[in-house]
Amino acid sequence: MTYEQLLVLHAIVSEGTFRGAAERLHKSQSAVSHMLKKLEDDIGFLLLSREAYRPKLTAKGEVFYRQATRALEQMQQLRTTARNLNAKHEASVSLAVTATYPLTPVLNVISQVKKQYPTTDINLSRETMAGPLERLLEQQADIIIATMDGVPADQVEAIPFASITITPVAHPDHEAAQHPRLKTIQEMQSHTQIIVADSSSGNTRQSRDLLPGGLRWTVSDFAAKKEILLANQGWGGIPTHMIEEELSSGKLVPLNVEGYPPRHSQLFQIRRRDADTGIVAQAIWQQLAELQTEH
Structure with a gap:
């Protein structure tokens, strides 16, 4: 054998x-x-x-x-x-982090590791939907932080990393925000839903929380989506940690939409089982595993 x-x-x-x-x-x-x-x-x-x-x-x-x-x-x-x-430390390490997760904890880990290995280049990309998974499968990222949606579990090592909440919101003057009652899908179809584009090329493309038959406005990132929501140009789901101040001040308000309650999403730190892990990538992996942060 x-x-x-x-x-x-x-x-x-x-x-x-x-x-x-x-x-x-x-x-x-x-x-x-x-x-x-x-x-x-x-x-x-x-x-x-x-x-x-x-x-x-x-x-x-x-x-x-x-x-x-x-x-x-x-x-x-x-x-x-x-x-x-x-072996000596590798020349570069690449990470792909879902755009729904705040970068600060990851940056703190990278900062600590860079003190130990200052000559290793760190490549960090922000990805949406299936973007992190595509980077991992195409060996463009050593470590990703993402959901397990579409991930071939037998090919990866995955550790629970953090949880986030996606909340549907709109400007308080938006028509859908005028009454707290449940809005049906049919009612919401006439209101423009702001969505963030999938950063993958298409082979592993994903879609989440799309209102069937509704009007849509696609943007490249959550920063643009947030500005559009604040400008009362539509409605959409956004990670709660990105809009805590706006929710507190009333600049954005939660919506009660049929089939679209606040969605709790579990994120994982993920790497390929068949890939060689260098000394710097291993250090980052271990420090990420110690965070156990929830958002």
Whole structure:
């Protein structure tokens, strides 16, 4: 039994087909099949049933696979530890943070790490919707802070990081804010909803809290969205921590919209399992994990 054989098994189960596993591992399909067969011969029982189009774990295979996954995680951690003990810090580290989360806690972590590793460049991007996930999957970010929406859980390590609340609001003079009663979706369709564009290129595009059939105004960021709301040009959801002062002063007021209560969103710090983690990225990861901040 070898580490590479376990990787093959993991890839087949994750991708659902031998062909998908071969593409993921950059091997031929015959090589993948041979390595799985060799693993099964070594352990003395079938791991996967080949009767259907998609291979399925046998009863014994399921038990073996759970233990194999743990072994792969431990091996990856061991490889990272060995590399960091023998290597200098990396030239750059890239982070992608959802625009719904305040930057200050992240900047504090980066500031502390930069004191230890001043020559490492930090690339920090603010992303919306599926933007952080796309950066991670395309290996343009070492660490992201985002929701788990659309994230392939078997391919990443994720730690609960923070929670935020998205509240639908409008200017107090907005027609929808004149009465506290519940506004129906049909009523709100005549009012322009301000939404923030997805920063991904489209392969992992996401959409949330869109009013069906309504008028929309798309902007690039939450700062622009907030200005438009304050100018009484529409309504929309915005992270509560961005508008605490406006809510307190009455410059913006919460709306009671059918199907759109304040949404509590759990954020995670996420990194790829198969990526090599450098010493600086590991330091940032560990300090982020210690924040455990809620917003």
